[in-house]
Amino acid sequence: LSAVLPGPGQKPYRGKGSESLGQAARVLVDVRMPPGEKFVFCQAPVASSDVAALTALHGFARDYAAAGRVTFPEVELATAPSRVTARHILELEGLHKVCDVYLWLASRFVNAFMDVDAAQQARSQIAARISQSLRQPLEASRGETEDG
Secondary structure, three states: OOOOOOOOOOOOOOOOOHHHHHHHHHHOOOOOOOHHHHHHHHOOOOOOOOHHHHHHHHHHHHHHHHHOOEOOOOOOOOOOOOOEEHHHHHHHHHHHHHHHHHHHHHOOOOOOEOOHHHHHHHHHHHHHHHHHHHOOOEEOOOOOOOOO
16 A cells, blocks of 8 residues: 555655546536536547647537537538648648547537538548648748748
8 A cells, every 4th residue: 555655755646637527527516417428528638738639628528418419510611721731730630639638529429419520521621631731841930030
């Protein structure tokens, strides 16, 4: 037992991702659903710094709690900019994470998240756009120099 408990001056053990779990719980505090189901939502692979994914998680949880079904939001990619910026790539990555969250939840709530095909198709399109963007020269934002 002494190998499990922290010794004097040591921090207690925290499971991997416990900060993200806590952040998800704070985001979902206003959503009413059975504790076991809310716990699953809190375990979704969402970083506490990922605002788009946390917002999507909240929306998915709210829809699930209200109707028992969650539709995947329509994703329409705008025409790729002529000059790729880091911001553009980060926005695409955010959309990709929204797809990932939906698909992760769909694997746990099969009867509620029924737009799996749409989410997979959107994720594939976004991944292709990210790949295409990464093959182009990246335009430096204002305040950045070419040497970094």
